[in-house]
Amino acid sequence: MTDPRIAAVGTSPLGRTDLTGRDLFSVAVTEAFEGLPDPAEIVDAIYVGNQSESYEHQIMYGTLMAEWCGLRHVPAERVEGCAAAGALALRHAVEDVRSGRRDAVLACGVEKMTAGGTAGATDALSAAFDRATEQRSGVTAPSQYALLAQRYLHETDATERDLARIAVKNHKNAAANPRAMFQRETDVETVLDSAYVSPPLKLFDCAPVTDGAAVVLVANEDVTSTLSVDDSVRVAGVGAGANNLSIADRNLTFIEGAHEVATQAYDQAGIEPSDVDIAEVHDAFTVCEALLAEAAGLAPRGKGYESPLAPEDRSAGWTDVQLSTSGGLKARGHPIGATGIAQAVEAYEQLTGTATPERQVDGADTALLINEGGVADAVTVAHVLSAA
Amino acid sequence: MSDNTNTNTNATDADTDAAVDIDVDVDTPDKYATAPRSPEELTSDSPFTLPGFFAALDEGRLLAAACEDCGTRLVPPRPACYDCGSRNLKIERQPETGTVISYTEVRTPPPALADRAPYTIAIVELDSGARLTGRVTVPYADTEIDMPVSLSIRAPEEDERAMALEHELEWPIHEFEPA
Numbered sequence: 001m002t003d004p005r006i007a008a009v010g011t012s013p014l015g016r017t018d019l020t021g022r023d024l025f026s027v028a029v030t031e032a033f034e035g036l037p038d039p040a041e042i043v044d045a046i047y048v049g050n051q052s053e054s055y056e057h058q059i060m061y062g063t064l065m066a067e068w069c070g071l072r073h074v075p076a077e078r079v080e081g082c083a084a085a086g087a088l089a090l091r092h093a094v095e096d097v098r099s100g101r102r103d104a105v106l107a108c109g110v111e112k113m114t115a116g117g118t119a120g121a122t123d124a125l126s127a128a129f130d131r132a133t134e135q136r137s138g139v140t141a142p143s144q145y146a147l148l149a150q151r152y153l154h155e156t157d158a159t160e161r162d163l164a165r166i167a168v169k170n171h172k173n174a175a176a177n178p179r180a181m182f183q184r185e186t187d188v189e190t191v192l193d194s195a196y197v198s199p200p201l202k203l204f205d206c207a208p209v210t211d212g213a214a215v216v217l218v219a220n221e222d223v224t225s226t227l228s229v230d231d232s233v234r235v236a237g238v239g240a241g242a243n244n245l246s247i248a249d250r251n252l253t254f255i256e257g258a259h260e261v262a263t264q265a266y267d268q269a270g271i272e273p274s275d276v277d278i279a280e281v282h283d284a285f286t287v288c289e290a291l292l293a294e295a296a297g298l299a300p301r302g303k304g305y306e307s308p309l310a311p312e313d314r315s316a317g318w319t320d321v322q323l324s325t326s327g328g329l330k331a332r333g334h335p336i337g338a339t340g341i342a343q344a345v346e347a348y349e350q351l352t353g354t355a356t357p358e359r360q361v362d363g364a365d366t367a368l369l370i371n372e373g374g375v376a377d378a379v380t381v382a383h384v385l386s387a388a
Numbered sequence: 389m390s391d392n393t394n395t396n397t398n399a400t401d402a403d404t405d406a407a408v409d410i411d412v413d414v415d416t417p418d419k420y421a422t423a424p425r426s427p428e429e430l431t432s433d434s435p436f437t438l439p440g441f442f443a444a445l446d447e448g449r450l451l452a453a454a455c456e457d458c459g460t461r462l463v464p465p466r467p468a469c470y471d472c473g474s475r476n477l478k479i480e481r482q483p484e485t486g487t488v489i490s491y492t493e494v495r496t497p498p499p500a501l502a503d504r505a506p507y508t509i510a511i512v513e514l515d516s517g518a519r520l521t522g523r524v525t526v527p528y529a530d531t532e533i534d535m536p537v538s539l540s541i542r543a544p545e546e547d548e549r550a551m552a553l554e555h556e557l558e559w560p561i562h563e564f565e566p567a
Contacts, residue, residue, distance in 0.1 A: 119499045126498050132438055132464055136548070136561065137522045138494055138501045143509050146492035147521075154490070154533050198492045199528065244470055248511045248519040252490060 004097035005232040006385070007104075007217045007224045008032040009345045014212040014333035015181040021056050021112040022068050024213035028108070029069045032215045036227055038070055042217070044102040045075040047092045049085030049109035051336035052124040056112050065108055079337075082128040083284065084373030085109060086214065086340025087240075087381035093218040094235045094383070104219035109338030113209045121209045125336075128374045130246045142206055142285070144247055144375035146198035149287040151252040153200055158290065158305040160200050164191035166286040167204050167330055169308035174327025176358035179345070181210055181333030205286040207328075212335030214342040231352040233367075236271070237384035239264025243377045250377065253302075257377025258295035258370055265368070266297075269384040273297035274319045276384075277364040278350050280343035282372040283328040292370050293323060296382075321368075322361050325350060340371035340381065351387040410454040413481040416444070423453065423467050423477035435479050436465045442559040448541055450484065450562070452518050453477040461518035484539040485567055486514035493528035500551030512537055512564050525565040536567035 010031030012024035019027070025048075033039055046069075048061040058064070062076035079089040086109035093105035113121050125141040134144075152158060168188055174180035191204035224232050239261030244250050250257075266273065273296060281292035290304030299306065300317030311320035326332040326346035329339060347367035349355040365387035373379040412421055413435075420434040432439035435451045441464040444451050453465035457474040463482065468475050491510040494501075501507075508524035508531050524531050525540070541560045544552060548561055 118496065122496060123498050123500075132441075133562075134521050135498075136552075136556075136559070137509060138497055138504065138507060139509055139521060140494055140496060140498060142496070143492050143494045147490040147509070147511055150492055150533070151490040195495075196493070197495060200492075246521060248489075248521045249470070252511070 002098070002221050004094050004218050004220060004235045005224045006235065006344060006348050007219045007227055007229050007232045008036060009217075009348045010215045011179050011342060011345055012213040014179060014210050014335060014342070016114045017211045019211070021058070021061070021110045021213065022064055024112070024211060025065050025108060025110045025215070026068055028213040028215040032217055036229070039106065040070045042104045042219070042223065042227075043071055043074065043106045044104055045093070045096060046071060046106040046108065047077050047079050047089035049079050049087070049089040049337040049340060051080070051082055051085055051111055052127065054120065054124040055115040061110060065110065069106070081379045082125075082373035083282065083334070083336045083339055084371045084379045084381050085337040086342070087369065087371030087383065088340070088379070090216065090218070090340055090344055090383065091238050091240055091381055094238055097218050097220050104217060104223045106215060107218055107341060108213065108215045109335070109341040110213040111335040111337045112211050113335060114211050118209065128378070134246055140198065141375070142198040142201055145285040145287065146201045147247060148252050148291065148376060149200050149285065152287050152291065155253050156302040156305070161188060161192060162305040163200075163205055163286040163290070164188045165308040166283070166289050166305065167191045170283060170324045170328040170330040173325050173359050174331030176356050177327050177332060178356065179342075180327040180331055181208060182327065182331040201285055201287070207284045207330050207334035210333035210335040212333060212338050212342070214338045214345055216341055216344050216348070231354075233348050233351045234386045234388060235383060236386040237265035237267070237269030239268070239382040240380070242379045245374060245378055247375045253291065255291050255295040255377045257380040258292050258372065258382070259297070261380045261382040262296040262368065262370060265382040265384045269386065271366060271384060275366050276319065276321050276368045277366050278322050278325050278347065278361050279368040279370070280326060280328070280346050281323060281370045283324055283330050284334060284372070286330065288372070288376070289323055289328065291376070296368060296370060325355070325359050325361060340369070343369045343371060344383065344385070347385045351385060408454065408456050408459045410456060410478045410480050413449065413451055413479045415447070415449060416451070416479045421479045423475050425475075436467055438464060439555070441465060445541055445562065446558070446560045450482040450539060452480050452482050452516070454480040461516050463518045463520055480516075482518055483515040486512045486537060488531060488533055488535045488537060489513050489519065490533060491524065491528070491531045498551070501547055503547060510537070510564060520562070523563045525563050530566070537564040538567045540565050
């Protein structure tokens with residue numbers, strides 16, 4: 001058993017595009033396999049993270065994406081777990097390779113969210129909540145996270161201005177990320193002046209509706225060494241777990257599921273939270289970055305909102321981690337089923353030193369990824385990636 | 389920092405056989421009053437299924453499965469306790485009063501409820517410790533954390549019926565109003 005490696009990565013443009021899901025996938029695969037043999041010569045299986053069939057009236061994304069990159073007669077599956085679908089697909093690929101069952105697996109995500117407009121996305125995302133109690137009450141994704149944010153502001157010293165600073169920081173990172181949807185900075189007043197979507201969350205607290213696809217090639221050391229790739233990163237730890245579907249039944253300010261899976265991933269990797277240099281967490285809404293920093297042991301309870309501050313200015317108990325260096329879901333974009341893979345792409349660039357200089361974290365050699373599906377930790381996946 | 393940890397348990401020590409005080413719902417027939425141990429018990433008459441749960445709710449009874457081993461109240465009832473894994477469950481009628489744990493306002497609703505927005509949503513902890521998300525009948529500005537509320541049950545209105553699947557058409561809508 002050897003640790004799998006991420007040997008190649010690719011993404012489509014992220015944002016509103018005139019390309020369909022399969023085309024976006026083609027763009028991502030074309031980037032990942034630039035200079036490599038055909039996928040059919042390398043890939044033994046493919047997993048595709050995808051949230052909803054409602055956007056393109058299409059399921060069978062496993063079969064479709066396999067076909068579109070020249071694969072046939074290999075295991076091919078769509079993986080569903082709302083916004084955690086991408087990391088679930090990555091986890092399947094990692095477990096396949098780690099177990100020795102397969103040598104190289106493609107982990108992908110794809111979503112064509114803009115197809116149905118805001119109403120279509122609102123409706124499709126609401127399917128992630130409990131039909132029996134939550135959906136029938138008319139909850140939406142922003143309102144579910146607003147319930148977390150309201151409680152977080154009630155229990156901690158954090159203010160809406162503190163949450164706004166998270167958005168500002170992530171926009172600044174995205175401005176330096178050529179893959180990002182919003183390659184522009186913003187300021188605290190703009191965030192605070194934006195309209196409430198679901199109070200206390202405002203438009204600029206929310207990740208956007210995004211079209212996009214992302215691909216990573218997960219391979220064992222033998223395959224990786226035969227490929228003419230300049231560099232690769234090691235998947236050192238994985239954790240995954242489900243919590244209650246209904247948010248009412250969970251702790252609203254300590255995201256237990258994220259704590260559990262981050263701990264699993266740290267233990268597998270043999271690291272402590274303080275070893276993490278960069279973390280891509282599931283900042284679908286600004287408050288999530290604060291909550292997940294705390295859950296992952298990167299910040300003390302109730303102080304995760306200090307993530308935009310320089311490490312020396314944060315409260316005692318914080319690590320020196322840099323969060324959402326890609327711009328996060330907030331500003332890189334959040335193509336639901338592809339987000340978990342896009343997080344891995346950022347970690348790959350940071351750990352191989354190929355991120356743009358403006359956002360490259362000096363000496364980054366350990367990354368934590370946390371990808372959530374449903375509201376908060378209904379399902380959560382964590383990966384620890386290492387440069388070594 | 390106050391704690392929003394779900395207080396949905398009577399057990400104070402997992403290692404002791406805490407005697408859980410469950411007030412079994414008198415209106416649930418005996419054969420459906422405990423968690424199913426054979427497939428035949430899982431009919432739409434059983435509150436361990438959604439049709440059974442909503443039939444009781446339509447009569448004004450909010451039912452939970454109360455865990456005899458750890459005291460967690462599960463709404464709606466299901467065959468096993470998520471907290472401790474036990475299948476020793478009994479159907480218990482829930483109190484209709486509780487307090488707001490968190491709340492917000494939906495300004496961009498699902499398409500089917502477009503005419504209803506904005507509306508208030510809350511997570512309510514009932515006096516039994518069970519928690520339930522639902523709409524609040526008053527505006528966002530008139531809602532706050534720790535506000536006492538009571539449960540109300542009504543028939544679905546036209547827009548709610550329009551978003552219902554065929555098997556959901558008669559299921560009642562639950563809401564919370566200031567107590």
